[in-house]
Amino acid sequence: MAPPPRCRKARLGPGRPAGRGWACTLPCGEGTVARALRCRGAMWRGAAAALLGLAAACLLRRGFEPRARLLSAAELRRYRGAPGEPGLYLALLGRVFDVERGRKHYGPGGAYSGFAGRDATRAFASGDFSPAGLVDSVSGLSPAELLSIHSWLSFYSDNYEPVGKLVGRFYDENGAPTAALREVEAAIEEALKLQAESDEQQQQFPPCNSEWSSAKGTRFWCSRESGGVPRGWAGVPRRLHRPGSQGTPCVCVRSSGPPWGQPGSSQHRDRGDLDDPRLQQYEGCHPLAEQCLLPTG
Known part of the structure; x- marks a missing residue:
């Protein structure tokens, strides 16, 4: 049987689609x-x-x-x-x-x-x-x-x-x-x-869609499938600060309902994850807009 193609560092493993793998019927398969x-x-x-x-x-x-x-x-x-x-x-x-x-x-x-x-x-x-x-x-x-x-x-x-x-x-x-x-x-x-x-973090904070042009600059926007993560909400763009990581990628943040990990909580402000301390709003963008344009310059 042919071996799978070589693995890129960003991937979980060589040539193995997510959710498939070992055909082991034991408890540790x-x-x-x-x-x-x-x-x-x-x-x-x-x-x-x-x-x-x-x-x-x-x-x-x-x-x-x-x-x-x-x-x-x-x-x-x-x-x-x-x-x-x-x-x-x-x-x-x-x-x-x-x-x-x-x-x-x-x-x-x-x-x-x-x-x-x-x-x-x-x-x-x-x-x-x-x-x-x-x-x-x-x-x-x-x-x-x-x-x-x-x-x-x-x-x-x-x-x-x-x-x-x-x-x-x-x-x-x-x-x-x-x-x-x-x-x-x-x-x-x-x-x-x-x-x-x-x-888990990608489920909570899916990556934004993005595009760039020399005339308009960079546009970030969120949809219900942005980042390749299907979900029941679109979210709003925010910068995400990861401890020990360089850069602040754009992620889509749920803006209503309880915070992540507290689906049954009744004690919340109906702001989703907007108050997560790792997040930063884009300057010049409306806090609840589903897209954000950062002009070149």
């Missing part, structure tokens, strides 16, 4: 992540984070029994799919998969042949297929890049047969996880939490 990402509002954040952590840990072990076959790096190198070699394997985060079904991609001459017979975890995130990039080190990778690795691991777990574990950076000679693997697991779990928070 894809349904766990999907449920966690759908949890909205402050009262659900703790539960969502716990579910994401469980799902990440499960995926890193799914399909691998405690007595799984152990391979050395030298043994794995014999499985590059060349004539006379015993098979075609690759490893990701120390987990070895039989990719014979994808021989046209991973076998000699294939676009992904550099992955065969080794653990090239870093390249799954970086896209660097040079000898320097085809390594198992994940040091310095961003949360988005770690999510890319997580998504690739889901892809291989779903589509290829697990073989065993590679003794080295991620598993010791007894097949037990190393401290390095524990660190990666924790980092992926944190990246999943950040992604869930980002998804």
Whole structure:
């Protein structure tokens, strides 16, 4: 089966549409992540984070029994799919998969042949297929890049047969996880939490539509589908200040009803999220207008 296209850093994972993924019927399958990402509002954040952590840990072990076959790096190198070699394997985060079904991609001459017979975890995130990039080190990778690795691991777990574990950076000679693997697991779990928070914030504050012209300047406006977030309200444009982030993007803010996360509250001013301290009104624009024009100059 063909691998998904390389992942861009801004995306959750390579070639996997939102809401689809692992076909796991166990409690720690894809349904766990999907449920966690759908949890909205402050009262659900703790539960969502716990579910994401469980799902990440499960995926890193799914399909691998405690007595799984152990391979050395030298043994794995014999499985590059060349004539006379015993098979075609690759490893990701120390987990070895039989990719014979994808021989046209991973076998000699294939676009992904550099992955065969080794653990090239870093390249799954970086896209660097040079000898320097085809390594198992994940040091310095961003949360988005770690999510890319997580998504690739889901892809291989779903589509290829697990073989065993590679003794080295991620598993010791007894097949037990190393401290390095524990660190990666924790980092992926944190990246999943950040992604869930980002998804939740985008539901609360969808991006504005925008256009620019040299004659008129920049126009921001809100609609019921602006930012690619369908909803029952349009909202009004505001600048959003994110702690630790550069820039103040335009977002659409609900201007009536209770604040976000308090749908049943009767003690509110019917101003939606307009009073959120992270928001700033655009100078010269009506506070309740659905569009705002910032002249050039």
